Amino acid sequence: MTIETERLIIRKFTNQDIDLIFDINNNPECIKFNGWDSMSIENCKETLDKWMCNYSISPGLGAFCVESKVDKSRIGMAFIVKSKEINQYEIGFRLRRIYWDKGYAKEITREFIKYAEGKLGATSVIAEVYKANVRSRSVFEKFNFTEYGHPDGDDGLVYKYEIVKNYH
Structure with a gap:
């Protein structure tokens, strides 16, 4: 799968992307809301292999x-x-710190909603977000995702976007 937006290309990972995985997973600001600590280069390689x-x-x-x-x-x-859930997909993003606050997360979210509806037949899209992660929450709120409590605890939220089909 490759998706192109106005400014971005969303593509499959390759082995050459290991530095991206390592950089994001070892930046304290980037992993603050992940629920895990930093990752060694070996862990990053294992994760990348699994994804591929x-x-x-x-x-x-x-x-x-x-x-x-x-x-x-x-x-x-x-x-x-x-x-x-049937016909439901979860989306998410993590960006290098220098690319925050430039509208990229919004661009990714918009395209994944369109992809989920058009290519996957989704009826809804969800995103799990920590309550304290104000930046990510604001992205989903801009797309009118509905906020729900997280089933695993008080510190998380689930946002849900319902895809409404217009049949005329």
Whole structure:
């Protein structure tokens, strides 16, 4: 799967993307809301290998590299995966710190909503977010995702976007 937006290319990861995974997973600001500590280069390689293997198991789903169309710089990662509910997909993103507050998360979210509806037949899209993660919460709120409590605790939220089909 490759998705192009106005400024971004969302594509499958390759082994050459290991530095992106390592950088994001070892920046305290980037992992603050992940629920895990930093990752060694070996853990990053294992994770990247797992993601790349999953492309053949679940085509069109998984974790993807996000890069700039202009200069091909790798700005972050994004994912879209099947959730437990029928026709529902979970989305998310993590960007290198220098690319925060530039509208990239909004661009990724918009395209994943369109992809989930158009290519996957989704009826809803969800995103799990920590309550304290104000930046991510604001992205989903801009798209009118509905806020729900997280089933695993008080510190998290689940945002849900209902896809409404207009049949005329």
